Every structure is written in C-alpha cells, then in structure tokens.
Amino acid sequence: MSEVSKSLDFIRTIVTEDLKNNKNNGRVMTRFPPEPNGYLHLGHSKSICLNFGIASEFGGVCNLRFDDTNPCKEDIEYVESIQEDIKWLGFDWEDRLYYASDYFDQMYQYALQLIKDGKAYVCNLNAEEIRHYRGTLTESGKESPYRTRSIEENLSLFERMKRGEFEEGTCVLRAKIDMTSPNINMRDPTIYRIRKAEHHRTGNKWCIYPMYDFAHCISDATEGITHSICTLEFEINRPLYDWYLDQLPVPCHPQQIEFAKLNFTRTIMSKRKLLRLVKEGHVSGWNDPRMPTLAGARRRGYTAEAIRNLCDMVGVAKSNSVVDIALLEHCIREDLNKKALRVMAVLKPLKVIIDNYPENQVEELEAVNNPEDPNSGTRKIPFSRIIYIEQDDFREDPPKGYFRLSPGREIRLKHAYYIKCNSVIKDELTGEIKEVHCTYDPETKGGWSTDGRKVKGTSHWVSAPHSIEAEVRLYDYLFLDVKAGEEEETSDFMERLNPNSLEILKKCRLEPGLKEAKTGISYQFLRQGYFCVDSVDSLPDKPVFNRTVSLRDTWAKIEKSQK
RNA sequence: UGAGGCGUCGCCAAGCGGUAAGGCACUGGAUUUUGGAUCCAGCAUACGCAGGUUCGAAUCCUGCCGCCUCAGCCA
Numbered sequence A: 001m002s003e004v005s006k007s008l009d010f011i012r013t014i015v016t017e018d019l020k021n022n023k024n025n026g027r028v029m030t031r032f033p034p035e036p037n038g039y040l041h042l043g044h045s046k047s048i049c050l051n052f053g054i055a056s057e058f059g060g061v062c063n064l065r066f067d068d069t070n071p072c073k074e075d076i077e078y079v080e081s082i083q084e085d086i087k088w089l090g091f092d093w094e095d096r097l098y099y100a101s102d103y104f105d106q107m108y109q110y111a112l113q114l115i116k117d118g119k120a121y122v123c124n125l126n127a128e129e130i131r132h133y134r135g136t137l138t139e140s141g142k143e144s145p146y147r148t149r150s151i152e153e154n155l156s157l158f159e160r161m162k163r164g165e166f167e168e169g170t171c172v173l174r175a176k177i178d179m180t181s182p183n184i185n186m187r188d189p190t191i192y193r194i195r196k197a198e199h200h201r202t203g204n205k206w207c208i209y210p211m212y213d214f215a216h217c218i219s220d221a222t223e224g225i226t227h228s229i230c231t232l233e234f235e236i237n238r239p240l241y242d243w244y245l246d247q248l249p250v251p252c253h254p255q256q257i258e259f260a261k262l263n264f265t266r267t268i269m270s271k272r273k274l275l276r277l278v279k280e281g282h283v284s285g286w287n288d289p290r291m292p293t294l295a296g297a298r299r300r301g302y303t304a305e306a307i308r309n310l311c312d313m314v315g316v317a318k319s320n321s322v323v324d325i326a327l328l329e330h331c332i333r334e335d336l337n338k339k340a341l342r343v344m345a346v347l348k349p350l351k352v353i354i355d356n357y358p359e360n361q362v363e364e365l366e367a368v369n370n371p372e373d374p375n376s377g378t379r380k381i382p383f384s385r386i387i388y389i390e391q392d393d394f395r396e397d398p399p400k401g402y403f404r405l406s407p408g409r410e411i412r413l414k415h416a417y418y419i420k421c422n423s424v425i426k427d428e429l430t431g432e433i434k435e436v437h438c439t440y441d442p443e444t445k446g447g448w449s450t451d452g453r454k455v456k457g458t459s460h461w462v463s464a465p466h467s468i469e470a471e472v473r474l475y476d477y478l479f480l481d482v483k484a485g486e487e488e489e490t491s492d493f494m495e496r497l498n499p500n501s502l503e504i505l506k507k508c509r510l511e512p513g514l515k516e517a518k519t520g521i522s523y524q525f526l527r528q529g530y531f532c533v534d535s536v537d538s539l540p541d542k543p544v545f546n547r548t549v550s551l552r553d554t555w556a557k558i559e560k561s562q563k
Numbered sequence B: 001u002g003a004g005g006c007g008u009c010g011c012c013a014a015g016c017g018g019u020a021a022g023g024c025a026c027u028g029g030a031u032u033u034u035g036g037a038u039c040c041a042g043c044a045u046a047c048g049c050a051g052g053u054u055c056g057a058a059u060c061c062u063g064c065c066g067c068c069u070c071a072g073c074c075a
Helices: A010-020 A042-057 A076-089 A100-116 A127-134 A151-163 A212-223 A232-247 A271-279 A294-300 A304-314 A325-339 A512-516 A554-562
Strands: A029-032 A061-066 A097-099 A120-123 A172-175 A190-194 A208-210 A227-231 A255-259 A341-343 A349-354 A363-368 A378-383 A386-390 A410-413 A418-426 A433-441 A461-463 A468-475 A502-510 A523-525 A529-533 A544-550
Touching: A010 A042, A010 A227, A010 A255, A029 A042, A029 A212, A029 A227, A042 A061, A042 A076, A042 A227, A042 A294, A042 A304, A061 A076, A061 A100, A061 A212, A076 A294, A076 A304, A097 A100, A100 A120, A100 A151, A100 A172, A100 A190, A100 A208, A100 A212, A120 A151, A151 A190, A208 A212, A212 A227, A212 A232, A227 A232, A232 A255, A294 A544, A304 A325, A325 A529, A325 A544, A349 A502, A378 A461, A378 A512, A468 A512
Parallel strands: A029 A061, A061 A097, A227 A255, A341 A523, A349 A433, A468 A544
Antiparallel strands: A120 A172, A172 A190, A190 A208, A349 A386, A363 A378, A386 A461, A410 A418, A418 A433, A468 A502, A523 A529, A529 A544
C-alpha cells in the first residue's frame, strides 16, 4: 500500500471498529470456505484476497475449510487443485486446513439438541410436498402435518435415518421456525437429508448429510471465526445463520458479512457453466488458457501478483458489479512490463533478403533484455543476409499513417541496422508476396545513424538460418461481447461462445536463445505481447508458446478507425 | 401483491452535512531504437427521480422508480 492513505472498505471498517471495541477479545479470524466441486476462478481470488488479506492486516489468521457437505457433487480432484491454486496466489493457511466433514459428529449432536429442545422434527413430506407447503414469495406457508411429532418420536426417527433405515427422499430433519415468515429461508428449513453416497473423506460412515446453512454456521463457530465473509446471495440466509447459532451452545457467534462478488465482462464465472464448457469439450480442460480459472490463468501466463493487485483495485462493496476485462489486462501488462524479458519472435514470417549483406557473414549483435530493468543485462543475437520480419510490417501499398517497411522506404531493424526496401518478389499466380529485397546501411550498426537521418518505424526480426520454429497460440475472449440492450437471459450462454477464441500459428520463427525458454517465465515478444511456454503441450524440440496478453496496439486502433 | 439488498462519469469506486478522490477506458500532446512503456493535459455544475429540512444536502427526512437475491432434500 502506498503512502497515500487509502480509505477502508466497509468490511475493513467493521473489523477496525470491532478491534477498537475489543470485540472477540481483539481476535480476528476469517476463513475461505470453497466447496470442492470445481476449480477456483478469478472470482474466488477476490474472496481469497479479502479473507487472507484482512487476517494478515489485522494480526489474525485465515483458515482454509472445504465445505464438503454434499458427497454427490464433490471430488478429491477439486480439493487438490484448490489448495494448489491458493498457494500459487500467494496465501498460506499453515496448519489450518479443515473440512466441514471434520465436524459431522458435532453437527449430529447439535441436531439432537435441537430435537430435544423441540426445535427440530423429522418430516415425511416428500420434496414436492415440502415445496407446496412452503408457500410462495407472497403467500405464507403452512405447517407440515409431521411438525407436532413428539420429541421421543423425532429422536427415534432421526436415529433410524442415521442408521440408514430409510431410503433417500423419504424424510428429512427440519428446523421448527416459522412457516409464515416473510423470509422463505425461515420456513422450517431442512437440516439433514439422506444421501446414500460415499463421501470423499468420511467414506460410508454417514448416510445423512447436513445442509449448508446448518453446517456452515456451526463450522464457523467451531473454528472460532470472528468475521464470516461471504457473497451477496447469502444475505437472505443470514437470519438463519444467526438463528442456528442462537439456539445452540456454540463457542462463539461469528458475524456474517456479505460483499459483491467479482464478475468480468466477456467471461462467465459460474462453476456450473465452466463445468459445461469442460464437459462438452469447448475447451481443453479446466486449465485451458482461455478459462477464467486460476489454473487456466496460470497456464496462460497471468501472474499471481497481477491478480492480487487487480483485487486490490476493484475494491469491496455491496453493489452488483461487472468489471471491465480491460482492467484485468491492464494489471497483467503492468506487472509483466516490469518483469518480462524482451525477445524477438516473428509470428507470421515474411522473408527479407538484404542484397548488399555479404553472403556467409554472421554478426552477433547486442540486445538489451529489458529496458525497464537495468539489472537484466544484455544478450547476443545473430544477424545474417536472410531474415524474417512480420508480414504486418510490410505493405506494398502503405496506407496513410503507416510507417513501417514499403517499397522505397527505410526502417530500423531493432538492435541491428537500417534497411531500405528496393523490390518485391511475388508469386506469379497468387500475387502473394514471397520475399522482399532490401539493402542495409553498414553505418547504422546497432540501429543508430550518425548523419541525423530519422526513420519512423522499427521492426523486430530474426535471422532466418539461426531462428527456431515454434507453435504460438493466440487467445481471444471465450465469449462474444453482449450487445447493448441484448437480453442475456433469453439466450443460452453457449450461443455467445466465440468461435475464434483460439488461433494457432504453427510456423513462427523465434530468436535462437528461446530454445532455452522455461515454463513459468514471461517473455515479451517485442511489439507483440507477453508470452510463456505452455506447461502442458510444449516439448523441447517442439516448443509451444501461449500469448498471455497482447501489447497495447495504437496502430491497430488507428487502422481500424480509418476503415 | 412478500422479505432482504443495491442505485455517484462508459466500467469499478471514494465520499458519512461544508460545496464530487482515485483507477480502468477514452481523447489530445510530449517523449521514445517496442506505434510498448513513461510523462503531461482533458474527461460528472453533478450523485436514480421528485419533494422537504438546512445558511449549506451525494450525504438527513418523505414518497416514488429501477436493478439484484430468496420459493433445492445445492452451496
């Protein structure tokens, strides 16, 4: 944080206040409670940064707790990926790794307590009947005929539920609250349901599983959480959170605080929808670089620091918000600009022959590794008579404002020489430009001229015989832009899938040093963008690079506006 | 026609009765061996709307309007 005093968000204001009043004896404990039913995504990073961030800022700790109360949806694959992602983001739960299932025995005891106190009952209405009895948003519900069972009968029935004597769906344990409550969550919510499924941690020990509202508040209280931070949609559940804790002899009563989750334009964050993209094969997996998952972001080359900074910049509030994806990209560029090694790579090669350069001569030219980082040093790159430049860097018939290479014009080759185009050789049949012939000025070695001559354009290049071949994958948004006024809900989100979200370039030519490129390191392909070695598909003799994000491209913008 | 939230620039978001921070985006210009980066400038007489209180209101009061969440034996 800078010296400019940043005002506290509303949650940090609450924590500050609580500390001042010595609430919780000055203790701060938060938790990040993912359900292991999918991979973590950018949206979760806001919650992770918030919970771990607040804990560390206020001298507290943050627990990691898997909310694993539904054995039908959860999987060990997810508990592993979630831990990996949180560590990668830069946070540490130390030895405080918990599972809601750790507390199943305790929860069962609390359920018994509610029954004994006449505050819970076993209900034999089926799901449809329960829905019917619950009433609607505007009509109050009516009481279940099983609501008045005796404590003894409830105890016995609940015991038999636990022993597996009843089939799934035949009965549930319900809290006895108020069927006329204007808050539907308070109309005798379900506490336990029967699920004869194997749980990834408790195996077959249980065939009854607690519902979220019951399990979550008890887990929080058991761990001694002080501030239970969750997203806006749980606001309506807060009275129930408080009700359970008020009825039970729990060690403490955490405060639930809700904030608006993070959404981005042109992406989806719903785990259900992301799962569908994976299952239907629209992406290569949860870690496809186009996915908003942390695994995908990491593979694409996004850095943890950039994501943390983004979370800091978007702030924390209660209004539903959709952040412009451009802000994410800004944060990535801002971070990578400081860190990335500059290299030259020609993505769509165009052969250039420098006619006056000696045939077998090769020069080793010096190039700076990162002008933003004086400690990054320099490297040598080979230069020879035949080079490749970007197809985009040559126009036979240049438009207004174009200051790259074209017949009769001179440009600078970065770190090398000025070259001037003399002629173009085209395919007689297709008219496609096959090669461009130039002459170089030996007096401009390094890219400087002593006569005050100026060139407007500077191109990147590679020496044709020295360069290595690589595959480069360019990514675009997974979803098309939502047009103004377009009803998002009326159409299936799959209809908005961008058919061109992946462009694969197979014959790219890179400067030879990139043979040594390693995963986990970001490179700036000069004038193009930030790239990294693909951690899954890249092979030593067949390198694959991912474009993390392009550089800002003012010329592309100008050109587009001219059309 | 229920309850709970939220409405400040295109997008986030400060502000908490004393006369609208900041970031992104956008637009100019400087600079530049990346049309990158950097720098400088511009960008809400205005805070959903309408009344009211006050010397003074985005901030307080009243009434409207709009959007979001809730009717899983999901979380």
